[in-house]
Amino acid sequence: MPAVYRLERGERERVIIPVMNDLPHTLYTPEQVRELDRRAIEDHGIPGGVLMGRAGESAWRHLRRRFPDAGHLLVLCGGGNNGGDGYVVARLAREAGLAVDLCPLVDPQRLTGHARDAADAALALIAPIASPWAALGEADAVVDAMLGTGIDRAVTGTMAAVIDALNTQSAPVMSLDVPSGLNARTGRVMGTAVRAAITPTFIGLKQGLLTGDAADFVGEVVFDDLRIPASVYDGINPSAARLSADALAEGLPPRARNSHKGDFGHVRVVGGDHGMGGAVRMAGEAAARVGAGRVSIATRPAHVSAVLAARPELMVHGVDDAAAFGAALAGTDTLAIGPGLGQSAWGAALFERALAHTGPVVVDADGLNRLAGSGIRREDWVLTPHPGEAARLLETTAGAILDDRFAAADAIVERYGGVVVLKGAGTLIVDRQRRVICTEGNPGMATAGMGDVLTGVIAGLRAQGLEAFDAACLGVQAHARAADRAARAGERGLLAGDVLEGLRAVVNP
Numbered sequence: 001m002p003a004v005y006r007l008e009r010g011e012r013e014r015v016i017i018p019v020m021n022d023l024p025h026t027l028y029t030p031e032q033v034r035e036l037d038r039r040a041i042e043d044h045g046i047p048g049g050v051l052m053g054r055a056g057e058s059a060w061r062h063l064r065r066r067f068p069d070a071g072h073l074l075v076l077c078g079g080g081n082n083g084g085d086g087y088v089v090a091r092l093a094r095e096a097g098l099a100v101d102l103c104p105l106v107d108p109q110r111l112t113g114h115a116r117d118a119a120d121a122a123l124a125l126i127a128p129i130a131s132p133w134a135a136l137g138e139a140d141a142v143v144d145a146m147l148g149t150g151i152d153r154a155v156t157g158t159m160a161a162v163i164d165a166l167n168t169q170s171a172p173v174m175s176l177d178v179p180s181g182l183n184a185r186t187g188r189v190m191g192t193a194v195r196a197a198i199t200p201t202f203i204g205l206k207q208g209l210l211t212g213d214a215a216d217f218v219g220e221v222v223f224d225d226l227r228i229p230a231s232v233y234d235g236i237n238p239s240a241a242r243l244s245a246d247a248l249a250e251g252l253p254p255r256a257r258n259s260h261k262g263d264f265g266h267v268r269v270v271g272g273d274h275g276m277g278g279a280v281r282m283a284g285e286a287a288a289r290v291g292a293g294r295v296s297i298a299t300r301p302a303h304v305s306a307v308l309a310a311r312p313e314l315m316v317h318g319v320d321d322a323a324a325f326g327a328a329l330a331g332t333d334t335l336a337i338g339p340g341l342g343q344s345a346w347g348a349a350l351f352e353r354a355l356a357h358t359g360p361v362v363v364d365a366d367g368l369n370r371l372a373g374s375g376i377r378r379e380d381w382v383l384t385p386h387p388g389e390a391a392r393l394l395e396t397t398a399g400a401i402l403d404d405r406f407a408a409a410d411a412i413v414e415r416y417g418g419v420v421v422l423k424g425a426g427t428l429i430v431d432r433q434r435r436v437i438c439t440e441g442n443p444g445m446a447t448a449g450m451g452d453v454l455t456g457v458i459a460g461l462r463a464q465g466l467e468a469f470d471a472a473c474l475g476v477q478a479h480a481r482a483a484d485r486a487a488r489a490g491e492r493g494l495l496a497g498d499v500l501e502g503l504r505a506v507v508n509p
Contacts, residue, residue: 023223026238027437028204030149030184035236036203040228049114051203051226052081055176056088056118058224059143059200063089063174066198066220067141072099074139074171076132076162077119078146078180079106084115085176086145087122094125101135102126105146105159136165142173144194147180149206154191155181163192172197178206179217186404187212187426195219202226204233207240210437211426212405240406240428240435243477249509251466251474252291264293265463268332269339269456270325270354271366273347276340277303279365279452282496283339284314286456289503290478292463298328298350299340322349329353334360336459338367339452360462364455368393377417382458382472384421384451385412406435419468421458421476423451429472436473441480442494444487449496454479457503481506 028036040046063070073093077086083106094100108119108128129135136142144166146159155163163181166173173196178184181193187208196219201209203226209218244250267287272280280299284307288295294315297307301318308316319325329335337354341347343366351370354361361381363371368385372392385393387401393412394401401408401422409422409430422428425443429436458475462468482502487494 023221023242024205025242025244026205026233027207027210027240027242028236029239030206030208032236032239033149033202033204033206036228036232039232040203040226044229044232046228047114048081049117051228052084052114052118053088054226055085055200055202055224056092058202058226059085059174059176060089060092062198062200062222063093063141063143066174067172070098070140072101072138072140073143074101074103074132074135074141075143076146076166077102077104077106077108078148078159079111079115080148080150081115082145082148082176083111084118086143087115087118089143089145089176091118091122091125094122100126101132101139102128103130103132103135104128105132105162132162133165136169136171139171142166142169142171144173144175144180144196146194147178148176149178149184151181151183151190155193156191160192163194167192167195173219175199175218177201178209179219182208182214182217184208186406187214188403189213189217193217198222200224203228205242207406207437210242210439211428212402212424215425240437243429243436243438243440243473247477248474248481248506251470252507252509261293264291265333265460265465266294266296266331267292267334267336267456267459267463268296268298268329269459270298270335270337270350271339271341271347272297272299272303272307273340273342273344274300274302276342277306279340279449281307281310281314282449282500283336283452283456283459285311285500286453286503287336287460287463288313288456289500290457290460290475290507292334292460295460296328296332298325300346319350321346322353325350326353326356329357332357332359334362334459334463336362336364336455338362338364339455341366341370343369360459360468362455362459362462364451365389371416377415379417380468381418382421382462382468383412383416383418384423384455384458384472386423386451390422406430409435419472421454421472423454427476427480429469429476431469434469438473438476438480440477440484442484442487442491444491444494445480445483445499447494447496450479450483450499453496453499453503478503478506 175196486498
């Protein structure tokens, strides 16, 4: 799914419309952002109160841009700097003539430092309300400054009740830095979380805003570095990067005019046990659509005629056993194994023989299931698990994978080597040195066959000479972008075949 959204709220429903903004490509953990904040204050002499004022002013500008007709605000303030930012917004709104219900959910007397100063300034103008319940039905917009980026456990008690009530009322919500209840490091909802219409975030773009559960909660993400010097960032390596919208154009330049098919590699797709011939056919066509010079398929003999009838450009070999498959491997540059491979002895034999291939390999589906627990590792392959397959690879649960997708992808790389594509909203592409998030794609992709197409796309790009990490990044982006184009007619009912039809356009940017 796209990680950046505009959320328009009707009285009884929300309509989610994808929106991309000019966001940084470098991403940070909340801990790193706190270090950046400390450096700006202690090493560069920018008072913390100045940074808090800039954050509040930035949020206020975005609130007026998104909700220009809002004349009555409810501002919910917790503790710490996040609450302080909220108090700044409340004061600015009141000074601008808006009606403001200011509800401290943490006693302002318990605040310290610049947050206390911001609270005192706001409370000098606005009499606070004791509870938010009545005001929830009166406000034109709500400011969420309750929890901030430090949350690491489930939200409970009064705060959880307020969040749940906030999500059932009709006024749009602006969350400061991160929707309360969303883990800014992992993108996981901690029990419950605010569904924001817009999330202004500051100093460093938090990695958790772009993956996992975040897509359904952050709304439109906007960023402000609060004018801190560029040198503040020196020496802090970003935790991840956002895949550039121009990656395909930069990574797939026009071909030389005197090219021939031998220049662009030979992909062999292995799989398609009984009843699953469509999987290898889609993977094979995807490899061809992104530019592989030749594509062969090794599958059950019963599927040969059907695959050839559907796509005669593919070369299809019926193989009954590993010996026949071994003979068919000759001349293969890149091997894609797993689509429709199944759990039978036939699939097991082909998988074992495939591991002897010395060139690039892409592994998906039942190939991953057979890899799980094997102890095999390679540095030249690309593994493309969804959370369930990732759980089997790590001998854990899908829930544990979703709790921290970054840690899960890192752990798979550590155990099995190579490049890992952890699929889902905000797909992660990870190797030993790099983490990249793709913020393209949509929930219509949650349907059978999408993974088979992605396998073929990555294999097709790998066969053309791209390094494994680059092929994975560009493959994920091409797959997601083709799906977004296909989803213009609607996300529900989107088929893997619809994505196949769009691949040619997106790999010719």
